Amino acid sequence: MMKILVPIKLCYDVGQMKFDSNTGEPILDAVPRSMGEADRCALEEALKIKDSIGGEVVVVTIGEARTHSKMLRDAFAMGATGGYLVSTGDYDKIDLNTVTMIFKALVEATGPYDLIIMGAGSTDTHSSLLPPMLGAKLGIKTVVGIDKLEYADGEITAVCTYGDGSYTYKLKPPALLSVTSEANLPRIPTIKDILRAKKMKFEELSVESLVENIGKVDVLGIEKYIVPRKKLIWEVDSEDKLAEALENILSVLREGV
Amino acid sequence: MYFEFTEDEEIFRESVEEFSRRYIEPIWVDIDEKNTIPFDLIKKMGEQGLFAIPVSEEYGGMGGSFMMTTIAAEVIAYYDPAVAIAVYMLLNNGWPMALDLYGTDEAKGEILPKVASGDAFFGIASTESHGGSDVAGIKSFAKKEGDVWIANGEKVFISGVREVQELPAGGGWFYLAKTGSLDWGHRNITAFALLPKWNGELKNGFKPTLYEEIGRGGLSSGGFILEDFEIEDKYRIGEENKGFYYVLEGFNIARILVAAACLGSAQWALDQAAEWLKNRKLFNGRRLSSFQGIHFRYAELYAELEAARLFTYRAARLVDKLYMEKDPTLKPRDLNIPVALAKLKAPEAAVRIYEEVLKWYGAYGYMKESNIYRGWLGTFSYVIGAEGAQNIMRLIIARDLLGGEYIRE
Ligand SMILES: Cc1cc2nc3c(=O)[nH]c(=O)nc-3n(C[C@H](O)[C@H](O)[C@H](O)COP(=O)(O)OP(=O)(O)OC[C@H]3O[C@@H](n4cnc5c(N)ncnc54)[C@H](O)[C@@H]3O)c2cc1C
Numbered sequence: 313m314m315k316i317l318v319p320i321k322l323c324y325d326v327g328q329m330k331f332d333s334n335t336g337e338p339i340l341d342a343v344p345r346s347m348g349e350a351d352r353c354a355l356e357e358a359l360k361i362k363d364s365i366g367g368e369v370v371v372v373t374i375g376e377a378r379t380h381s382k383m384l385r386d387a388f389a390m391g392a393t394g395g396y397l398v399s400t401g402d403y404d405k406i407d408l409n410t411v412t413m414i415f416k417a418l419v420e421a422t423g424p425y426d427l428i429i430m431g432a433g434s435t436d437t438h439s440s441l442l443p444p445m446l447g448a449k450l451g452i453k454t455v456v457g458i459d460k461l462e463y464a465d466g467e468i469t470a471v472c473t474y475g476d477g478s479y480t481y482k483l484k485p486p487a488l489l490s491v492t493s494e495a496n497l498p499r500i501p502t503i504k505d506i507l508r509a510k511k512m513k514f515e516e517l518s519v520e521s522l523v524e525n526i527g528k529v530d531v532l533g534i535e536k537y538i539v540p541r542k543k544l545i546w547e548v549d550s551e552d553k554l555a556e557a558l559e560n561i562l563s564v565l566r567e568g569v
Numbered sequence: 570m571y572f573e574f575t576e577d578e579e580i581f582r583e584s585v586e587e588f589s590r591r592y593i594e595p596i597w598v599d600i601d602e603k604n605t606i607p608f609d610l611i612k613k614m615g616e617q618g619l620f621a622i623p624v625s626e627e628y629g630g631m632g633g634s635f636m637m638t639t640i641a642a643e644v645i646a647y648y649d650p651a652v653a654i655a656v657y658m659l660l661n662n663g664w665p666m667a668l669d670l671y672g673t674d675e676a677k678g679e680i681l682p683k684v685a686s687g688d689a690f691f692g693i694a695s696t697e698s699h700g701g702s703d704v705a706g707i708k709s710f711a712k713k714e715g716d717v718w719i720a721n722g723e724k725v726f727i728s729g730v731r732e733v734q735e736l737p738a739g740g741g742w743f744y745l746a747k748t749g750s751l752d753w754g755h756r757n758i759t760a761f762a763l764l765p766k767w768n769g770e771l772k773n774g775f776k777p778t779l780y781e782e783i784g785r786g787g788l789s790s791g792g793f794i795l796e797d798f799e800i801e802d803k804y805r806i807g808e809e810n811k812g813f814y815y816v817l818e819g820f821n822i823a824r825i826l827v828a829a830a831c832l833g834s835a836q837w838a839l840d841q842a843a844e845w846l847k848n849r850k851l852f853n854g855r856r857l858s859s860f861q862g863i864h865f866r867y868a869e870l871y872a873e874l875e876a877a878r879l880f881t882y883r884a885a886r887l888v889d890k891l892y893m894e895k896d897p898t899l900k901p902r903d904l905n906i907p908v909a910l911a912k913l914k915a916p917e918a919a920v921r922i923y924e925e926v927l928k929w930y931g932a933y934g935y936m937k938e939s940n941i942y943r944g945w946l947g948t949f950s951y952v953i954g955a956e957g958a959q960n961i962m963r964l965i966i967a968r969d970l971l972g973g974e975y976i977r978e
Contacts, residue, residue, distance in 0.1 A: 346583060382576045389580055500587050501580070503618035503631045510577045 314367035314485070316358040317425040318392070319415055319442075322375055322383050323348040323435035347383050349493040350431025352390075356498035357491055358429045359391045361463045370425075372396040372418055374411065375403040377516065388509035389501035395514035396422065398522060406519075407527040412445045417522035419450060426485040427468075432457045432492045443490035453487040459494045572882050574636075581633075582640050588617050589648035597649040600787040601943050606654055608736070614654075615687025619645075620661040623893070624669045629682025634893060635822070638662045639885040642826045646833030650944035653787025655833065656955075659826035660692040660728060664743045667819035668762060670892065671807035676762050683738045692729040693823065693956075694742035694763060694793075695816060701726065702958050704745070705755035705813060711746040711800065718761065718800040720746050720774075723792065728955070730777050730791030739766025743819055749810045760812030762804040765793070774798035784946025818901050820957055821908045822888060827956045828881040828915035834944045835874055835919035841941065842867070842926040857929065870922045877915040884911045905969050913962040916951035923948065 324343045331338050347355075358369045371387040373380050377397060384395045398414055400406070406414075419425060428450075433440040440456070447454025460471040470481045470489060501509070519526060544564060546557040574582070592613055600606055614620060622638040624630020642662075646655035665684050668691065669677060683689035697707050709722025724744075733740045741764035749757030765775035775798055779791040807815050846858035846867065857863050884907040890896040891904065923945035927934040934941050952959055968976050 382579060385576055386580045386583070389584075497591075500584050500591075500617065502584075502616070503581060503622060503633050503637065506577050506580050506584065507632060509580075 314361055314365060314426045315424070316361060316367065316369050316427045316429060317419065317423070318351070318355045318358050318369060318371045318387075319428070319430050320351040320355065320371050320373050320383065320387060321348045321431070321434045322346070322373065322380055323351075326436055345379070345383075347386060348431050348433075348435040350433055350435070350491060350495075352431075352498045353493050353495040354429045354431045354489075354491050355387055355390055355392065356496045357461050357489075358427070359499070360496075361427070362391065362393075364463070367426075368393045370394045370396070370422070372398065372415070374398045374400060374406065374414060374519070376401055381514070384514045385506075385509045385512070386501070388512045388514075389505040390499055391501075391505070395512075397514050397516045398519050399516050400519040400526075402526075402528060405528045407529040408439070408441055408445065410523060410525070410527040411442060412449055413523045414519060415442075415446050416449045418517070421517075421522065424486070428452075428488040429461075430488070430490050432490040440490075443488060447488040450488065453483050454489075455481050455483065455487065456490040458489055458491045461489065461491055461495060572879070574640075578634070578636055578640060581637050582644060584617075585619070585641050585644040586648075588614075588619075589645055593645065593648040593654055597651060597654070598940055598943070600649070600653060601651040601947075602786065604786040604789075605731075606657055606787040610654070611657070611687045611736075613687075614658065615685065618685075619658055620687060621665045621681055621685035622662050623666045623888075624662075624681055624685065628669060628677040629685045630665070630669065631685070635666075635825075635888040636882070636885045638666075639825055639829045639881065642829040643833040643836075643881075646830040647837045648833075649787075650834040650837040650940075650947065651785055651787065652830050652834050652944070652947035652950075653785040655830040656728065656785060656827075657690075657732075657788050659823065659830060661690060663823035663826050664691050664693050664819060666822055666892075667743055667815065668806060670818065671760070671815050672762060673803050673805070675803045676806075680740075680762060680764070684740065688736060688738040689767075690729045690732045690736055690740035691762075692727070692740075692742050693816075693819065694724045694727045694744045696724060696726045698723065698725050701954060702961050704816065705758070707745055707747060707758065709744075709746040709795070711748050711759065711761070713748070713802070716802050718746075718748075718802065718805070720744075720761075720763070720795045720798045720800055722746060723794045725792040726780070726790055726955075727792060728788055728790050730793060731779055731789035733766055734771070734777065736766075738768060739764065739770075741765055741767070743806065743816070745812050745816055748812075753810070755813040757810055758812040758816075759809050760806035760815050761800050762806060763795075763798075763800060764804065765798070772798065782950075784943070785950055814901075818904075821901070821904045823956050824908050824912035825881060825884045825888065827951055828877065828884075828911040831915040831919040831948050831951055832874065832878050832881060834948050835915075835922045838919075838922050838926045838941060838944050839867075839871060839874065842929055845930060863929065866925060870918070870925060873914070873918040874922065877911065877918045880907065880911040880914055884908045902969075905965050909962040909965040912951075912957060913959060913966070916948055917959070919948040920945065920952050 322345050324345050329338050329343050362369050369392045371392045430443050443456050455470045457472045458470040459473050462469040468483050472479045548554050548557045618631045621630040622633040623635045626632040642655050642659045645658055646652050661684055684691045711718040711720040744761045744763035745758050747757050748759040765772055774796045776794040849857045891899040927941050933939050
């Protein structure tokens with residue numbers, strides 16, 4: 313029997329982002345939001361462990377009931393057995409350090425947990441910093457960026473692909489693990505799962521009950537990233553210059569335009 | 570668009586979108602080309618709970634709402650704009666719901682769980698060669714002998730004739746035959762669950778033929794002749810000689826889903842077009858979308874689609890109020906106009922959108938490779954009349970608005 317915590321974040325669907333043509337800023341109101349891709353994979357890993365040896369899978373998010381309850385219910389429909397909403401209207405502004413302290417306090421108040429499994433990065437901001445920071449604050453074994461996770465006979469096997477190759481780790485709980493969106497194909501809740509989840513309740517905790525000082529960061533602006541384009545023209549007036557021009561084009565292509 | 574959906578309806582929509590992206594989008598063209606929906610996809614849809622959604626759990630259904638059923642038809646058609654899979658799905662929701670409303674407990678217990686799992690098909694067999702619009706004029710006849718009805722007659726343009734024969738458990742249709750005196754007009758029709766193949770066994774007296782269609786290739790259509798085909802009385806749906814009323818309720822239910830399928834398919838076409846119009850450049854690099862002649866038309870078509878969408882969602886909500894919430898202020902006939910509006914407007918908006926999008930694509934639209942025509946041919950079946958001809962929708966609206974006596978002269 314395992315008790316697993318899965319922190320989940322409500323992310324913008326960046327694929328559906330539209331930008332204001334004058335200011336270049338995203339029009340966020342119209343962008344649908346749902347559970348981050350890697351978070352969903354983290355939940356799937358937790359549910360797989362629960363399915364094989366039993367236990368509890370508890371999700372937690374920071375936000376408002378109005379905007380976040382659908383995501384929590386989505387997690388219930390996938391199979392999470394319980395959930396917490398750390399409620400605050402300013403969830404988009406809380407700095408990373410405070411988020412870390414909130415989750416640490418939540419673990420201390422509602423734990424202990426055998427495992428904390430989270431998405432390696434969120435679909436929208438993707439700094440990938442929260443899992444290692446939380447692992448460090450909790451002082452537990454931490455493996456980040458897992459592409460393949462297995463749990464058998466009380467032992468975790470985690471495969472991570474880093475810049476210099478593939479690493480395989482073996483460790484025993486308690487631990488914090490962060491998984492990438494490559495880790496699995498998350499289950500799709502069936503209609504019966506969704507109707508069952510409708511009757512489930514999550515517990516609301518105010519952010520102030522968990523941390524005293526709330527650090528905030530104001531996002532001043534987000535701009536569309538536009539790949540700079542060069543316009544290069546080679547004039548070819550005779551046939552023998554053709555090979556030279558082609559050579560030039562090739563070298564530019566090799567460098568990357 | 571803005572329309573109040575419940576949280577579970579939104580989660581459900583996302584789940585069907587994910588399912589369709591994974592399992593339908595990659596193969597919809599192949600399905601349309603090869604004229605068959607692979608059985609493993611049908612099975613997966615069953616496991617996902619996409620059949621018998623509005624049927625009570627007691628009979629193996631999902632116990633979901635009709636709005637959810639409508640959402641599923643719309644989403645699936647977006648990922649299979651040729652609409653065969655959406656139509657397969659909507660038939661196996663609408664007609665099982667009609668059976669759930671009026672069938673015997675025994676028949677429901679036997680049939681509905683198999684439809685829900687995807688092992689059996691359950692559609693509608695009403696149309697006959699004299700004209701599908703004239704339901705009261707059918708000539709099929711069933712005569713009671715002891716505990717069995719002996720049915721004779723021919724049905725044409727029936728969806729699912731191949732599937733009923735090929736699916737592991739088989740299946741059949743919500744079937745209409747005359748059982749009373751021919752003088753009684755429409756008050757002499759009885760509805761039955763007709764199961765030519767059941768539990769894997771093909772029954773005697775069923776002579777099927779298959780037709781070749783121009784669109785929605787994945788789902789078959791055909792006809793059949795019944796010759797002294799025996800139907801046990803437990804398969805009678807509702808009271809004797811009241812089948813006409815039950816089938817009208819069934820049509821109202823199914824027509825909303827038909828409208829939803831047209832919406833999904835047409836939205837796909839508009840989304841394809843948006844990308845095309847924004848990227849296709851001509852006359853010194855002007856985008857097609859920058860020409861007023863184009864973007865005005867785009868906006869107009871979008872307005873037509875949104876209007877049809879609101880009609881469709883409103884009708885779906887009414888079905889939930891009437892049948893699920895059992896609102897005592899509503900009667901089945903209160904659905905007539907709301908449903909006819911949806912079924913009139915959604916297929917027409919879809920076909921108009923396809924015709925315009927094909928033109929916007931220029932010659933490329935005329936090439937098979939663009940795949941636009943598949944959605945055009947698929948949705949066209951609904952302006953022709955599957956689940957009720959367009960003029961019949963106009964007739965229903967005019968009759969209920971003006972009063973039957975003023976239009977029957
Ligand atoms: C792809 C496809 C699948 C189908 N699947 C099924 C199925 O599964 N089960 C089933 O039972 N049927 C099915 N049908 C048949 C469908 O229900 C009929 O096509 C429909 O009812 C119209 O009947 P009809 O084709 O005989 O045309 P008709 O009824 O002959 O109508 C021909 C034309 O006359 C118009 N018209 C008819 N009556 C009037 C009137 N009073 N005033 C003004 N105009 C009128 C109609 O609008 C139509 O344009 C399917 C049809 C198609 C195309």
